Amino acid sequence: MSSKYAVEARDVVKTFGDIKAVDHVNFGVMPGEIFAFLGPNGAGKSTTIKMLTTMLRPTSGQLLLNGHDVTKDQASARKSFGIVFQDPALEEELTAYENMLFHCVLYGVPKAGHKKRIEDLMKLVDLWERRDSLVRTFSGGMRRRLEIARGLLHHPKILFLDEPTLGLDTQTRNVLWDYVRKLSKNEGMTIFFTTHYLDEAEQIAERIAIIDHGKIVAEGTTKQLTEKTKTKTLEQAYLKLTGEGIRDEVSEDFSGLNVRGALLNRRLR
Amino acid sequence: MNAIYILWWRQMKRYLRTRSRIFGSIGQPILFLLALGYGLGAVFERAGQGDYLQFLVPGIILQTLLFSGVFWGIQILFDKRFGFLKEMLVAPVPRVKVLLGNALGGTTISIIQALVVFIVAVAFGFRPQNWVLLPLALLIVMALALTLASFGAGLASMVEDFQGFQAINNFLIFPLFFLSSALYPLTNVPDVLRILASINPLSYGVDALRHTMIGGGHFSLPTDLIVIAAVLVICVFFAVNRFNRIQV
Ligand SMILES: Nc1ncnc2c1ncn2[C@@H]1O[C@H](COP(=O)(O)OP(=O)(O)OP(=O)(O)O)[C@@H](O)[C@H]1O
Ligand SMILES: [Mg+2]
Numbered sequence: 001m002s003s004k005y006a007v008e009a010r011d012v013v014k015t016f017g018d019i020k021a022v023d024h025v026n027f028g029v030m031p032g033e034i035f036a037f038l039g040p041n042g043a044g045k046s047t048t049i050k051m052l053t054t055m056l057r058p059t060s061g062q063l064l065l066n067g068h069d070v071t072k073d074q075a076s077a078r079k080s081f082g083i084v085f086q087d088p089a090l091e092e093e094l095t096a097y098e099n100m101l102f103h104c105v106l107y108g109v110p111k112a113g114h115k116k117r118i119e120d121l122m123k124l125v126d127l128w129e130r131r132d133s134l135v136r137t138f139s140g141g142m143r144r145r146l147e148i149a150r151g152l153l154h155h156p157k158i159l160f161l162d163e164p165t166l167g168l169d170t171q172t173r174n175v176l177w178d179y180v181r182k183l184s185k186n187e188g189m190t191i192f193f194t195t196h197y198l199d200e201a202e203q204i205a206e207r208i209a210i211i212d213h214g215k216i217v218a219e220g221t222t223k224q225l226t227e228k229t230k231t232k233t234l235e236q237a238y239l240k241l242t243g244e245g246i247r248d249e250v251s252e253d254f255s256g257l258n259v260r261g262a263l264l265n266r267r268l269r
Numbered sequence: 270m271n272a273i274y275i276l277w278w279r280q281m282k283r284y285l286r287t288r289s290r291i292f293g294s295i296g297q298p299i300l301f302l303l304a305l306g307y308g309l310g311a312v313f314e315r316a317g318q319g320d321y322l323q324f325l326v327p328g329i330i331l332q333t334l335l336f337s338g339v340f341w342g343i344q345i346l347f348d349k350r351f352g353f354l355k356e357m358l359v360a361p362v363p364r365v366k367v368l369l370g371n372a373l374g375g376t377t378i379s380i381i382q383a384l385v386v387f388i389v390a391v392a393f394g395f396r397p398q399n400w401v402l403l404p405l406a407l408l409i410v411m412a413l414a415l416t417l418a419s420f421g422a423g424l425a426s427m428v429e430d431f432q433g434f435q436a437i438n439n440f441l442i443f444p445l446f447f448l449s450s451a452l453y454p455l456t457n458v459p460d461v462l463r464i465l466a467s468i469n470p471l472s473y474g475v476d477a478l479r480h481t482m483i484g485g486g487h488f489s490l491p492t493d494l495i496v497i498a499a500v501l502v503i504c505v506f507f508a509v510n511r512f513n514r515i516q517v
Binding site: 053055206 | 272274275276282287353356357358359360361362363425515
């Protein structure tokens with residue numbers, strides 16, 4: 001299987017019972033690219049990431065990481081990526097340091113480098129002072145920071161970040177994105193991230209795909225997207241493409257509700 | 270190897286940090302041992318069956334291994350629920366190794382608990398018949414612990430939530446335990462019970478423990494060992510098969 005992309009989806013479908021979470025999705029992310037995957041709640045972003053990272057099997061279609069089919073060759077796929085999940089995935093009964101150490105060993109970071117790497121990354125997210133506290137005692141934002149530091153530990157070729165900055169303060173967000181940019185530039189790491197902060201996507205992403213109801217509705221640079229929709233900012237383009245209604249999973253059947261959502265949205269702005 | 274070690278290490282850390290779990294899981298078998306041992310001892314002796322405490326201890330050790338192994342399986346459910354399972358499942362390590370590391374943790378915990386129960390039993394007057402056979406008993410305990418931890422892991426991989434696990438516990442684990450020869454000898458029971466107990470693999474486990482700890486059993490020791498080995502292989506396959514299919 002050859003592919004010039006680091007991450008590629010070919011006609012991918014995922015259904016849960018009656019729900020079509022991902023509906024014939026195609027995209028490709030070039031090696032070293034910073035790629036944002038945007039869309040309203042329930043659009044299918046996390047489901048796509050879960051399939052790319054071998055956690056879910058697609059109903060049909062193909063997903064490739066560095067040319068390896070992730071369903072057929074899970075082992076090599078897993079060697080090529082790192083991920084920060086949308087939902088927490090820490091061991092609460094271990095200390096912050098122990099969580100990092102666990103990851104180093106399980107993800108094959110060379111032993112000689114453990115201490116330094118853990119220290120560097122924990123300092124980056126400002127948790128080094130708290131390294132010996134049980135994660136159970138951490139605040140939401142501290143957990144998030146730890147998860148991000150952990151995801152960066154093993155220098156993957158491809159890094160998936162599913163809403164990494166959710167609940168983080170501005171300072172931490174700036175530090176994180178600076179670091180991620182550096183990784184992409186200096187080490188050619190491919191970054192695939194989702195976010196609901198469109199300013200973030202606009203500043204960081206080199207290319208953007210927008211997914212809605214499981215379908216890709218647009219793809220390109222911020223400039224291409226604004227030109228295509230004849231708008232000025234990414235946020236305006238995004239709203240034009242995905243509608244202004246509050247996303248309800250069955251919103252299509254409740255157009256009345258949708259209108260109310262739109263009104264509410266407009267009043268808030 | 271390293272991966273298996275760190276998975277085991279994490280299980281042990283977790284175990285040692287949750288004291289309530291330690292006392293809870295050792296308390297139940299000890300309660301059984303004392304309540305039944307003293308409560309039924311006199312009846313048992315009058316019926317000409319000998320010392321009930323002696324008879325009961327291998328059964329209680331099996332109980333410890335069974336409940337500890339199966340409850341350990343809940344750990345997988347916890348990990349699923351609280352997300353840590355994802356961290357393990359996407360690691361660049363074959364799933365079999367992930368399962369093995371975790372299961373060895375569960376096995377170690379079971380063995381520790383069985384040893385504690387054994388020591389308590391000795392303190393209350395239990396006397397192994399032949400100390401020389403005890404290493405063999407320990408080997409059997411290890412095999413049973415691994416079997417039952419795998420069984421627990423396989424079951425936990427199949428169910429979605431704690432209610433599901435609770436149902437399995439009530440409709441599968443308790444009957445398995447009570448319909449085995451753990452608590453009573455099979456010599457004078459009704460045929461139905463004897464047949465049920467004879468097709469229950471747990472009976473062979475406890476029987477092997479009786480052969481090696483107090484001498485004498487219902488089946489022959491070679492039979493016991495063959496059944497134990499076969500069930501060990503089946504349970505490990507079951508666990509690997511189920512665990513491989515987990516989606517989060
Ligand atoms: N395990 C599951 N079982 C059933 N339905 C699911 C499951 N996982 C996701 N879905 C459904 O699939 C759709 C897409 O969900 P997904 O988590 O991919 O959305 P998302 O784009 O990540 O949204 P958000 O921005 O809220 O994180 C939703 O309708 C969701 O209800
Ligand atoms: Mg999501």
